[in-house]
Amino acid sequence: MGQWLSRNIVEPGKLPLLLALSAFVLTFLVTRVITRLIRAGRGPFRNISPGGLHVHHVVPGVVLTVIGGFGAVASGRHGFGAMAAAVLFGTGAGLVLDEFALVLHLDDVYWTEQGRKSVEIVVLTAALVGLVLAGFLPFGVNELTPEELHDRGLVVVNVLINFLIALFALAKGKPRIALLGAVVPFVALVGAVRLARPGSPWARRFYRHRPRARRRARVRAYRHDARWEAVRNRIHDLLAGAPDR
Numbered sequence: 001m002g003q004w005l006s007r008n009i010v011e012p013g014k015l016p017l018l019l020a021l022s023a024f025v026l027t028f029l030v031t032r033v034i035t036r037l038i039r040a041g042r043g044p045f046r047n048i049s050p051g052g053l054h055v056h057h058v059v060p061g062v063v064l065t066v067i068g069g070f071g072a073v074a075s076g077r078h079g080f081g082a083m084a085a086a087v088l089f090g091t092g093a094g095l096v097l098d099e100f101a102l103v104l105h106l107d108d109v110y111w112t113e114q115g116r117k118s119v120e121i122v123v124l125t126a127a128l129v130g131l132v133l134a135g136f137l138p139f140g141v142n143e144l145t146p147e148e149l150h151d152r153g154l155v156v157v158n159v160l161i162n163f164l165i166a167l168f169a170l171a172k173g174k175p176r177i178a179l180l181g182a183v184v185p186f187v188a189l190v191g192a193v194r195l196a197r198p199g200s201p202w203a204r205r206f207y208r209h210r211p212r213a214r215r216r217a218r219v220r221a222y223r224h225d226a227r228w229e230a231v232r233n234r235i236h237d238l239l240a241g242a243p244d245r
Contacts, residue, residue: 013077014133016086020068021129023087027094028122031057036241039111058102061095064088097122111244119240120179127182131159158185168192173200176232197221 009015037043048055068089075081100118101109109115162185169178169191181188195217196202207213237243 009133016072016077016082017129018133019083020086020090020093021126021133023090024094024097024129025126027091028098028126031095031098032240035110039241054108056099056102056108057095058099061092061099064092065096066092068092093125094122097125111241113243115243116236116240119236120175124179124182127179131163131182162186162188165189165192171196171200172202173197195220 009018034043034045038045038047065088068085068087068091071085072082072089075085096103098118099110100121101112101115102118104117105114110118163182165186166178166181166188169181169188172191172194173196174188174191177191178188181191195213196207198214198218198221203214203217207217
């Protein structure tokens with residue numbers, strides 16, 4: 001395990017990226033636990049409201065992201081400074097993206113339906129960074145054998161193909177299956193080959209003069225939402241907490 005980590009993560013200079021991703025995911029999970037405890041009135045945690053002003057955790061998140069980002073630029077990819085900057089950046093990014101919906105709407109929508117966007121953005125970000133790590137790009141790795149070059153090349157090609165398929169699914173108005181497909185290979189192929197959802201960029205571009213396709217897309221979207229919306233909401237509520245009704 002140590003040799004694998006050294007060759008695939010440390011030698012190419014990916015250790016800061018791994019630390020940043022770990023800090024990002026851990027910060028998001030811890031933040032969600034704390035905010036749910038505050039919401040339920042349990043535990044020692046309370047909202048920070050000096051002078052009656054509610055300070056959202058996106059504020060320290062921005063500060064940590066700026067410090068970590070500039071620190072990473074200044075320290076390079078190796079050494080303690082690079083690792084410390086990566087942890088600060090990942091922690092700050094986790095705090096910021098946990099309130100992505102607030103930044104998007106410029107309103108406190110944390111516990112509303114619009115607030116679900118934050119969770120989806122966090123999962124998407126973690127998945128994309130994980131793909132970069134899982135790609136094991138050979139750049140910076142010394143003395144690769146022909147077999148290793150071939151294997152790594154196949155991994156990179158598979159990652160790129162899978163990402164393109166996920167983009168097709170996203171263009172067809174299926175962000176959730178595109179998100180899952182960015183993590184699990186070829187899952188997004190289902191969304192990429194099926195009818196686009198009404199109002200999606202694909203539908204606006206290619207269904208403009210196809211009324212039959214538009215009608216089929218509306219019917220299929222209605223049936224799909226009726227079947228899966230409740231299940232999807234339960235999973236989201238389990239992960240991030242139920243929104244206010």
